[in-house]
Amino acid sequence: xxxIKEVAQLAGVGIGTVSRVINGGSVSENTRVRVDEAIRxxxxxxxxxxxxxxxxxxxxxxxxxxxxxxxxxxxxADRIEAQLNKEGYNMLVVCSQEDKEKExxxxxxxxxxxxxxxxxxxxxxxxxIDETLPLVTIDRHLGKDIPCITSDNYExxxxxIELMIEKGSRNVAYVGGKxxxxxxxxxxxxxxxxxxxKYGYEPIVYYKNTKHxxxxxxxxxxxxxxxxxxxxxFCSGDTFAYLLYQFAVQxxxxxxxxxxVSYDGVMQNWxxxxxxxxxxxxxxxxxxRVVEALxxxxxxxxxxxxxxxxxxxxxxxxx
Amino acid sequence: xxxIKEVAQLAGVGIGTVSRVINGGSVSENTRVRVDEAIRxxxxxxxxxxxxxxxxxxxxxxxxxxxxxxxxxxxxADRIEAQLNKEGYNMLVVCSQEDKEKExxxxxxxxxxxxxxxxxxxxxxxxxIDETLPLVTIDRHLGKDIPCITSDNYExxxxxIELMIEKGSRNVAYVGGKxxxxxxxxxxxxxxxxxxxKYGYEPIVYYKNTKHxxxxxxxxxxxxxxxxxxxxxFCSGDTFAYLLYQFAVQxxxxxxxxxxVSYDGVMQNWxxxxxxxxxxxxxxxxxxRVVEALxxxxxxxxxxxxxxxxxxxxxxxxx
DNA sequence: ATGAAAGCGCTAACAG
DNA sequence: CTGTTAGCGCTTTCAT
Numbered sequence: 001x002x003x004i005k006e007v008a009q010l011a012g013v014g015i016g017t018v019s020r021v022i023n024g025g026s027v028s029e030n031t032r033v034r035v036d037e038a039i040r041x042x043x044x045x046x047x048x049x050x051x052x053x054x055x056x057x058x059x060x061x062x063x064x065x066x067x068x069x070x071x072x073x074x075x076x077a078d079r080i081e082a083q084l085n086k087e088g089y090n091m092l093v094v095c096s097q098e099d100k101e102k103e104x105x106x107x108x109x110x111x112x113x114x115x116x117x118x119x120x121x122x123x124x125x126x127x128x129i130d131e132t133l134p135l136v137t138i139d140r141h142l143g144k145d146i147p148c149i150t151s152d153n154y155e156x157x158x159x160x161i162e163l164m165i166e167k168g169s170r171n172v173a174y175v176g177g178k179x180x181x182x183x184x185x186x187x188x189x190x191x192x193x194x195x196x197x198k199y200g201y202e203p204i205v206y207y208k209n210t211k212h213x214x215x216x217x218x219x220x221x222x223x224x225x226x227x228x229x230x231x232x233x234f235c236s237g238d239t240f241a242y243l244l245y246q247f248a249v250q251x252x253x254x255x256x257x258x259x260x261v262s263y264d265g266v267m268q269n270w271x272x273x274x275x276x277x278x279x280x281x282x283x284x285x286x287x288x289r290v291v292e293a294l295x296x297x298x299x300x301x302x303x304x305x306x307x308x309x310x311x312x313x314x315x316x317x318x319x
Numbered sequence: 320x321x322x323i324k325e326v327a328q329l330a331g332v333g334i335g336t337v338s339r340v341i342n343g344g345s346v347s348e349n350t351r352v353r354v355d356e357a358i359r360x361x362x363x364x365x366x367x368x369x370x371x372x373x374x375x376x377x378x379x380x381x382x383x384x385x386x387x388x389x390x391x392x393x394x395x396a397d398r399i400e401a402q403l404n405k406e407g408y409n410m411l412v413v414c415s416q417e418d419k420e421k422e423x424x425x426x427x428x429x430x431x432x433x434x435x436x437x438x439x440x441x442x443x444x445x446x447x448i449d450e451t452l453p454l455v456t457i458d459r460h461l462g463k464d465i466p467c468i469t470s471d472n473y474e475x476x477x478x479x480i481e482l483m484i485e486k487g488s489r490n491v492a493y494v495g496g497k498x499x500x501x502x503x504x505x506x507x508x509x510x511x512x513x514x515x516x517k518y519g520y521e522p523i524v525y526y527k528n529t530k531h532x533x534x535x536x537x538x539x540x541x542x543x544x545x546x547x548x549x550x551x552x553f554c555s556g557d558t559f560a561y562l563l564y565q566f567a568v569q570x571x572x573x574x575x576x577x578x579x580v581s582y583d584g585v586m587q588n589w590x591x592x593x594x595x596x597x598x599x600x601x602x603x604x605x606x607x608r609v610v611e612a613l614x615x616x617x618x619x620x621x622x623x624x625x626x627x628x629x630x631x632x633x634x635x636x637x638x
Numbered sequence: 639a640t641g642a643a644a645g646c647g648c649t650a651a652c653a654g
Numbered sequence: 655c656t657g658t659t660a661g662c663g664c665t666t667t668c669a670t
Contacts, residue, residue: 001432001451003663014641019665028639045430049377050663052368053646060411060433068397071390071589078387081414085421090428092379092411095400102404109409111364113320114379132320216591239589246592270390270558271590272535273565322647333657338649347655369647372662 002042011038022046061294062092062109062118071238072281073121075266076138079287080119087295089116096122103127117294123180134297136290141182147293147303149286150184151311153263156279157191160261160313161234165199167319169232169259172196173204175222175244176236180209188236188263204230208240219247227251232259238267241276245318249274260318268314275316285309321361330357341365380613381411381428381437390557391600392440394585395457398606399438406614408435415441422446436613442499453616455609460501466612466622468605469503470630472582475598476510479580479632480553484518486638488551488578491515492523494541494563495555499528507555507582523549527559538566546570551578557586560595564637568593579637587633594635604628 008015011034020027021035038044052058061084065073081091092115094106103126110118110130117134120126120142129135135146142148164172174192179185189205196203204226208218222233222244235241241262245254252258255277265280286309296303327334330353339346340354357363371377380403384392400410411434413425422445428434429449436453439445439461448454454465461467483491493511498504508524515522523545527537541552541563552567554560560581564573571577574596584599605628615622 005663015664016642016666017640023665026639031640043430045427047372047663048431048433049368049371051665053366053372054665058368068400069394074393075388077412078414081387081412082416085413085424090411090413090433092409093396093400094409095397097401105404108364111362112367114367114409215588219591242589243591246590267589269534270561270586271565272538272562324647334648335658336656342649345655350656366647370649373649375662
C-alpha cells in the first residue's frame with residue numbers, strides 16, 4: 001500500500017506538493033503531471049484513516065434502524081444510501097434490535113466519531129445521545145434540537161379513516177406496533193381516535209410488537225379477538241395489512257364487507273397483488289429531506305425541527 | 320472531545336499508561352483506578368481514526384449489494400450485521416445499483432482501507448478487485464481465491480423441478496433475472512435445463528432484469544407470452560413467484576392446474592399468504608458462514624473456496 | 639509554487 | 655509497572 005511519501009519520492013517532490021495535487025491546491029502544471037504519473041504508477045490511494053484523523057471528517061453517516069428485515073426500513077435505507085452517495089458519503093448500518101448491549105455500542109460509535117452524523121429510524125429507547133454529533137430522525141422524537149422528518153401522519157390517517165367510514169365502514173379497528181418511544185407514528189393512532197370520537201364510534205385497538213418480521217398468526221389472533229365486531233381495519237404499516245388481508249379475503253367480500261387501509265405503501269411492487277389501499281409515503285422525498293437536514297446540521301446551519309413530507313392516498317382494491 | 324493526553328494529565332500518568340488501561344496491558348490496581356476515574360470524568364472515548372491509523376484495523380466490514388430494497392438482500396444483510404456485531408465489527412453498506420461511477424467508488428473504498436474486508440452479493444460487473452483485501456461472496460464468482468458461500472442450488476432446484484413434474488406438471492417454465500456476472504445462481508438454470516432434458520421436455524425460459532423491485536407488469540408480460548403453453552413455473556427468487564401467483568390464481572386452479580415454486584423463501588413471513596412452495600435458503604446459517612469465512616481470510620487462515628449451505632424444500636400450497 | 643515541519647490521537651517498543 | 659518516544663499517513667501552516 002503506497003503512501004504519500006513514496007509518491008513524493010518517485011515524483012521528486014515534497015509530500016506537501018503531493019497533497020496539494022490531490023486536494024486541488026495550486027501546483028504548477030509541470031509538477032502536477034509528474035505527481036499524477038507517480039500516483040498512477042504506484043496505484044496510490046490516500047489513506048482514509050489518516051485523512052480522517054487530520055481533517056476530522058470521516059465521510060460516513062450512521063443509519064440506525066430497529067431491524068433491517070422490514071420493507072419500510074429497507075426501502076428508505078436504499079434511498080438514503082443513494083442520497084448520501086451523491087454527497088460523497090458512505091452509509092454505516094446499525095440495527096439496534098432489542099439488544100441493550102448494542103445500544104451501548106451505538107452510543108460509542110457516535111462518541112468515537114466514526115461517523116460524521118447519524119440518522120435514526122429506531123423505535124427503541126436509547127441512552128443519552130451525544131450532543132455534539134449531528135443527528136436527524138425519521139418519525140422519531142429524540143430531543144429538542146434534533147430534526148425529525150416525517151409524513152403528515154395525522155392528516156393522512158384522518159382522511160383515510162374518514163374515507164373508510166364514508167364508504168360504509170362502521171367498526172374500524174386500528175392495528176399497529178406498540179410504540180416503544182415517542183414518535184410521530186403515534187399521530188396515526190391519535191388521528192384514528194379522534195375520527196372515532198367525532199363519529200361517536202367505539203375505537204378498537206390491536207397492538208402487536210414487531211420483531212423479526214410479522215407472521216400469519218397475528219391475523220388469526222386479531223380475528224379471533226375482534227372478528228365478530230369489526231368491518232374494517234386501518235394498519236399502521238404494510239405487513240399487518242397484507243397478513244390481515246390474506247385472512248379476511250377468505251371470510252369476507254372485500255371491500256364491500258371488509259375494508260383495509262395501510263400506511264407506508266412500500267410493499268406493493270414486491271408483491272403485486274392484492275393492491276391494498278394505503279397512505280403512501282413519499283420515500284424518495286423523505287430520504288432526500290433527511291439527508292438535506294443532516295447536512296445542514298453538519299454544516300452548522302439552522303434547520304427546521306420538523307419537516308413534513310406529505311403522503312398521498314392510493315386507492316387500491318381494499319376500500 | 321477529550322484526548323488520551325488530557326486523561327493522562329488528569330490522572331497524573333503518562334499516555335502510555337492510559338493506553339494500557341484501555342487495551343488491557345499490565346497496570347497496577349492503584350493507577351488503573353485513577354485512570355478509569357479520569358476517563359469517566361472526561362467522558363473519554365478513544366479516537367477511532369487514530370486507532371485505525373495506528374493498528375491498521377478499522378473494525379468495519381463492507382457489504383456490497385445491488386440494491387437494498389429486496390427481500391433476500393435485506394434478510395441476509397440483517398443477519399450478517401448481527402453476526403458482524405458479535406465479532407465487534409460494524410457494517411458499511413454500499414449499493415452498487417446499475418451505476419458505473421459507483422463501482423469506481425466501491426473499489427476506492429477497498430483500496431483506501433476504510434474497511435477490513437468485504438462481502439459481495441452484487442450481481443453487477445466490477446472492475447479489478449484489490450487483491451490484498453479479504454473478500455467473500457454470496458453466490459458470486461469473483462476470483463480464484465475468493466470464497467463463495469452459496470446454497471446447493473443445483474441439487475435443490477433439481478429436486479424441486481422433479482417434484483413439480485412428479486406432481487403432474489409437464490410444461491414448467493423458468494423465470495429469473497438475467498445473470499449479469501458469473502454466479503452460482505446459474506446452477507438453478509442449469510439444473511432446470513438438465514431436468515427438462517432428462518424428461519425430454521422443451522425448456523421455456525423467461526429472463527427479466529430486476530431494478531428497483533419488480534412490478535406486476537412482469538406477470539402480464541409472462542402470461543401474454545407463455546400463458547398458453549405453461550402449466551408451472553420455477554422462479555429463481557421470491558418476488559417473481561408472488562407476482563406470477565397473483566396473476567395465475569385468477570385463471571387457474573392452484574396447484575392442480577398451475578404449480579409455482581420459488582427459490583429463497585424469505586418473503587413468507589412478510590406476506591403471510593399465499594404460502595408459496597419454495598426452496599428455502601438457510602439465511603441464518605449462510606450469514607454465519609459468510610462471516611466465518613471472511614474472518615478466516617482476515618486472519619490469514621486457509622479457507623474453503625466454496626461453502627455450500629443446504630437449502631430445504633418448503634411445501635406450501637402451490638405444489 | 640513548493641519543501642520542511644508540526645501535529646491530528648493513538649499504540650507499541652524501549653528504557654528504566 | 656510505567657514514562658518517554660517514535661511513528662502510522664495525512665493536511666496545513668510557514669518559510670522560502
